Amino acid sequence: MLALVLVLAVGSQPQEQGLRESHHLNWNKFSGFWYILAVASDTRGFLPGRDKRKLGASVMQVHKAGQLKVVLALNRWQGCQAYTLILRKDGKKSVFRNTLKGVKGFRVLSTDYSYGVVDLRLGRASQTSKTLLLFSRQNVSSFLSMKKFADICEILDLTRGAAVLPKDASCAHTILP
Numbered sequence: 383m384l385a386l387v388l389v390l391a392v393g394s395q396p397q398e399q400g401l402r403e404s405h406h407l408n409w410n411k412f413s414g415f416w417y418i419l420a421v422a423s424d425t426r427g428f429l430p431g432r433d434k435r436k437l438g439a440s441v442m443q444v445h446k447a448g449q450l451k452v453v454l455a456l457n458r459w460q461g462c463q464a465y466t467l468i469l470r471k472d473g474k475k476s477v478f479r480n481t482l483k484g485v486k487g488f489r490v491l492s493t494d495y496s497y498g499v500v501d502l503r504l505g506r507a508s509q510t511s512k513t514l515l516l517f518s519r520q521n522v523s524s525f526l527s528m529k530k531f532a533d534i535c536e537i538l539d540l541t542r543g544a545a546v547l548p549k550d551a552s553c554a555h556t557i558l559p
């Protein structure tokens with residue numbers, strides 16, 4: 383279904399309305415440790431210079447009903463940074479938020495539980511940045527997962543800000559459960 387939506391959206395005219403988050407996502411199955419293999423952002427400086435890039439990671443945990451605990455490790459300009467967030471589900475929608483911490487939206491746009499394309503909206507008040515993360519259970523990507531990520535980058539107009547991260551797991555492994 384999502385594949386069809388993407389094909390239609392790319393085939394006609396890239397538009398965000400063509401994307402649907404995975405409504406029936408099994409969050410228990412989506413929990414646990416993920417590598418972050420690629421990042422795309424419309425925020426200048428979200429990623430450090432090429433020589434400082436490393437694989438990222440995330441640990442997802444169902445905290446309580448309707449709440450997710452998300453740990454993210456990313457190599458930024460100042461080195462390896464870990465962030466911990468509690469996100470709350472927004473009503474019936476599959477969007478999680480923590481607006482006090484500047485997270486306006488966290489949603490999974492595509493997954494088969496071996497990979498995930500995660501849409502992260504950050505910001506305060508009327509300012510919002512878009513960031514797309516490619517999650518993978520393994521430290522290497524499959525062709526399918528990279529294609530999904532690239533297709534969604536195109537739909538969200540993030541292709542220019544996209545980068546595949548170098549295979550250095552030293553930052554990612556700082557949050558191994």
Ligand SMILES: *[C@@H]1O[C@H](CO)[C@@H](O)[C@H](O)[C@H]1NC(C)=O
Pocket residue numbers: 521522549550551
């Ligand atoms: C990727 O994972 C495999 C085992 O799953 C390991 O042997 C390899 O060293 C890892 N590569 C990196 C760059 O961490």
